[in-house]
Structures are given as C-alpha cells and as structure tokens.
Amino acid sequence: MQEQIPQREEILAAAQSLYETHNYRDISLKDISEVTSFSRPTIYNYFHTKEEIFLGLITREYDSWAAEMYEWVSASSTSGKVITRENFAELVAGSLEKRELMLKLISSNLTDLEEGASQECIDEFKRSYGATLSAMNAVLKVVDSNVGKKKRENFIYAFFPFLYGIWPYVHATKKQQLGLEHALVKFELHSVHDLVRNLVDQLLIKG
Structure with missing residues (x-):
C-alpha cells in the first residue's frame, strides 16, 4: 500500500505538468502515461478516466x-x-x-x-x-x-x-x-x- 501513494502522486503531477502547457481537452490518458515512469495500464489501478485524474488534482x-x-x-x-x-x-x-x-x-x-x-x-x-x-x-x-x-x-x-x-x-x-x-x-x-x-x-x- 505504501508504494501506491508515490505512483498516484506521480500521475497527478504528470497531469498538472501537461495542464500548464496544454488545453484540458487536448490531454489524453496516453499523454499522461508518457510523462510518468510506468505504463498506461498502471494508471487504471488508480484512475479510470482522465476526468478522475483532474478531479483528483x-x-x-x-x-x-x-x-x-x-x-x-x-x-x-x-x-x-x-x-x-x-x-x-x-x-x-x-x-x-x-x-x-x-x-x-x-x-x-x-x-x-x-x-x-x-x-x-x-x-x-x-x-x-x-x-x-x-x-x-x-x-x-x-x-x-x-x-x-x-x-x-x-x-x-x-x-x-x-x-x-x-x-x-x-x-x-x-x-x-x-x-x-x-x-x-x-x-x-x-x-x-x-x-x-x-x-x-x-x-x-x-x-
């Protein structure tokens, strides 16, 4: 469980970083995963949609x-x-x-x-x-x-x-x-x- 928190925070940080330079509608889960250190399927362990990630922010x-x-x-x-x-x-x-x-x-x-x-x-x-x-x-x-x-x-x-x-x-x-x-x-x-x-x-x- 202790390992989940850093990964969740890394996903949120990736979304925040993209949001600083891109319109929300132009950001995809694929884009977010490419800024993290792990694959897109890993994101689904924490968030099911892009909207959930940004609501998490x-x-x-x-x-x-x-x-x-x-x-x-x-x-x-x-x-x-x-x-x-x-x-x-x-x-x-x-x-x-x-x-x-x-x-x-x-x-x-x-x-x-x-x-x-x-x-x-x-x-x-x-x-x-x-x-x-x-x-x-x-x-x-x-x-x-x-x-x-x-x-x-x-x-x-x-x-x-x-x-x-x-x-x-x-x-x-x-x-x-x-x-x-x-x-x-x-x-x-x-x-x-x-x-x-x-x-x-x-x-x-x-x-």
Missing part, C-alpha cells in the same frame, strides 16, 4: 488549502491572539494566489470532470470541498470583532461561489479580450490576490 488542492487554514487557527490558539480582519484578508488572498491550478480547474473544467468521474471520486472531492468550508468557518471564529455565526455563514456562501469566477478575470484569452474591445466594454486584468483581497474587504472589513 482539485481534491488535492482543497485538502492543502484546508490544512493551511487550520494552521492559521492553530497559530492563533498557540499565541492566544485573534486574527485581525485585515490580516485575515491578506492570509486568504495570499493562500489563493498560490492556488491558480485549483481556480483554473473549478472555473473551466469542473462540470466536465464530475460528469466523467465515478461517484466514489466525486464523493471524495465533495468531502474535501466540505472540509475547506469547515476550515474557513474555523478561521472566522478566531477573527476579531466577533464574527458571529450568521455573518460567518453569509461570508462563506458569498465567498466560495465567487471563487468559480476568478480565473477569467485573471487570465482572459486574447480572443476574450478582443471581444470585449469590440463590444466597447472596459476590461482590466487583475491578480488573484487583488480580487480576493477586495472581496474579503467588502464582506468583512467594510461590511
């Missing part, structure tokens, strides 16, 4: 994000200090700035991934997603100025759907930008950090 990203948020809670508990709203906004913005892979996948490919994945893989992903909601709620409990239950719920229900729309504002294609120009729509690319920080400011600091 998102699951891994959510697990990592939840773990990071719980580290903030632990640090606050150890120091005995609450997290200020300004610090919270910066922590969240910084954490998502490191997770453009997750933001791109949930914005561009999530529906297709879930359609092509087994229920078992979807359930695993949903558990990881749920864990990030719980982690965010846990962090909000240690933010200053008494972020009560209702305000925490309102923040989470506004913030998480927002994440699904960040990617196009950060990485609009040339065709998309040209279309906006032709439509006389003013558009300016923003960073993940700035978009996230602005929303958190609006929801907690100025709200």
